[in-house]
Amino acid sequence: TKIKDGKGAHESILEFLDEIKREFGSLGDRYLRERYLDIKDVSHRILHHIFPRRIEWQPEEPHILIAHDLTPSETAQLNKDKVLGFATDAGGRTSHTAIVARSLGIPAVVGLSNATKEIKHGDEVILDGIKGVLIVNPPEKIKRTYRKRKEEYEKLEKELLSLKELSATTIDGYEVDLSANIEMIEEIEAVKRCGAKGVGLLRTEFFFFSERRLPGEEEQFEFYKKIASSLAPDPVIIRVLDIGGDKLYSWEEYKEANPFLGWRGIRILLEEKNLLKTQLRAILRASACGNVKILLPMISSIDEVMDAKKILEETKEELRKEGKEFDEKIELGVMVEIPSCALLAREMGKFVDFFSIGSNDLTQYTLAVDRTNERISYLFSHLHPAVLKLMKLTVEGGHENGKWVGVCGEIAGDPLSVPVLLGLGVDELSTSPIIIPEIKSIIRGLTMEEARSITEKVMRMNRVEEIRRYLREEMAQRFPLLINLFVEEEDAGDNR
Structure with missing residues (x-):
């Protein structure tokens, strides 16, 4: 105008x-x-x-x-x-x-x-x-303190990066896949530099909305292909477009009073089938160039999984008829972000290839806490007993069906939470590339016996403060310098 x-x-x-x-x-x-x-x-x-x-x-x-x-x-x-x-x-x-x-x-x-x-x-x-x-x-006293802290940090960081070529394996031989969360091609080098085993979560939202228009199939294909081929044979798990809730964008015409509980994630994609199909076509084609897996966001029921699988099969058939190559055995997983999904893990495990626990949203929906609301942010904790119990149910449900279970939320990058995740039996952790060296160091410094013992005690506790205090004491005894540098008294230092 x-x-x-x-x-x-x-x-x-x-x-x-x-x-x-x-x-x-x-x-x-x-x-x-x-x-x-x-x-x-x-x-x-x-x-x-x-x-x-x-x-x-x-x-x-x-x-x-x-x-x-x-x-x-x-x-x-x-x-x-x-x-x-x-x-x-x-x-x-x-x-x-x-x-x-x-x-x-x-x-x-x-x-x-x-x-x-x-x-x-x-x-x-x-x-x-x-x-x-x-x-x-x-003042000079504070500067001296931070100079010493910086020297310790850089020395420890150098030691941690020396673990790059080593696996994330406990002292007694239990190996965990340690992957990276990324959203841009520019992060590929960081993934390689930190020694991550591929990408456990490729967020596609930033790519979709870096321009005012939606990217077409070819544009998406080149984006996924570049990442998959650069990191092959390591896996790249691509989450289909996750919009709505805390991922609202300015081009959307759909307005809601409560977007966190409304039209978001898989609910949008199942209605906007062309949007989903275009992305699935690009992902499937990229799977011929690397080890690609597909991840569905905001799943609350088995019906949603079956509907998405139907669209995936239709898309595969289209590509077959066009003579375009793709991985016929590509794995399909779901994000566990809603309590109903965790509670149904045993049944849902029959229809998917893996689970990826999104601890941020799982915590938010379990505790009815908007994690973007500073006024009630003190209530948000991924170490809440209810959240840990839902994670335990997910791991058990996945393993009963022979399916692996990963974690890609904030908890995967929290040094204090590592023994609990190991003790629960999680198979994969995915976090920001910069945090991977310290998480790998902790995994390599623990035994599964220690992790299970710590987890058993944690699961008997019923207060977040009690759990966090206990974990800090246990981990400070084993990794004093790392915990002192990387973990705050009350939180896990998420603003790095």
């Missing part, structure tokens, strides 16, 4: 952004306010296509970047040789910017509200991405 009124593209887009910012800023829901960044990201990418230019805020020398906010694509473009880390006023642990920063190993502290007002160019700052702290003009 603005362009029709005679305004230029640049002016129209900036005015549109200003209007959207005012509208989103008045919303009461924190997550929806953060979605302004997604719209801003798309708008800036359009502007960059129309008016190509260098990003003005790129630094000329190594320093910490302080910004009101960064979009995911801007974060992905940061020169890590120059940007040592960044802090922003806006954002949160669940924002896409934070996810991208973690994936790329860029230290970041987000959601500080007033960092750009309080910090001046030339100020000396300490950015602690593990504890989520930014210290401005620190």
